[in-house]
Amino acid sequence: MVTNIDSDAFAFCETLTDAQDALAREILERASAKWPLRIMYVLAETKGPLRFSRLLERVEGISQKVLTQALRTLESDGLVTRTLYPQVPPRVEYELTPLGGELLLQVVALWRWIAERVPDFEKARARSAGATHISK
Amino acid sequence: MVTNIDSDAFAFCETLTDAQDALAREILERASAKWPLRIMYVLAETKGPLRFSRLLERVEGISQKVLTQALRTLESDGLVTRTLYPQVPPRVEYELTPLGGELLLQVVALWRWIAERVPDFEKARARSAGATHISK
DNA sequence: CAGCATCCTAGCCGATACTG
């Protein structure tokens, strides 16, 4: 029942310092989270800069507060740029960085892998609604 | 400044129903989250079944309650199996399913990709601690 | 327009105590 996993598949984890490992896990978790992923996705679709209010419209269901917070985090992680045009009224544009675009591609690859197996996950859900596994 | 993203990279998203898309996003988010990932990681390292109490020891810092919850979710997602041996005292063993093992491999691939770019993220962090981007 | 500040609530999570 054990999947045949190459024992070297996890070797890279050991080569990181604790701080680096923590950072990598953080980025992984954040980039897969609901709002950051949707935001990066919208920015990638647009293939160009997007104003704050456009993002607020296109990232469906997000509140202004959460959008602001998420963008700040994405910015400090180097995944998006924030450009302020000092006008009245002000204009602020957000855009994916190259690093952000590449990361998104990687996350989307995983997303797609999962999406292709959605039937498997649906089956698992249905099955687990039933029995308790008992052995002797 | 726009990363050159193949416009078909996201095509698969459109082929899913809303429910399937939601499920895929859920699995993605959960599998990348802190505790589920650590748990699957420990189970994969072990290459075999592991008792509840062993998991509690090896998944460092997790509480008994959260471990239980996470395992229930992993089980209902079809990523781990829970096998009860009706003894006194009871014995319960958890093990990665093939689907769980494969998913973990995919997540670890992404994790590794990020880990290799940790210096980039560190640089971004350092840079963002400084300036506001202003254009005219 | 692009936010910040405030209030408020649901849910996460740790700690502790109890049970089959």
Place this chain on the structure above:
DNA sequence: CAGTATCGGCTAGGATGCTG
């Protein structure tokens, strides 16, 4: 041993109002 049950702190996040 492998949980369930309960309390309590903390935080993510919505709603609303205000400002440069």
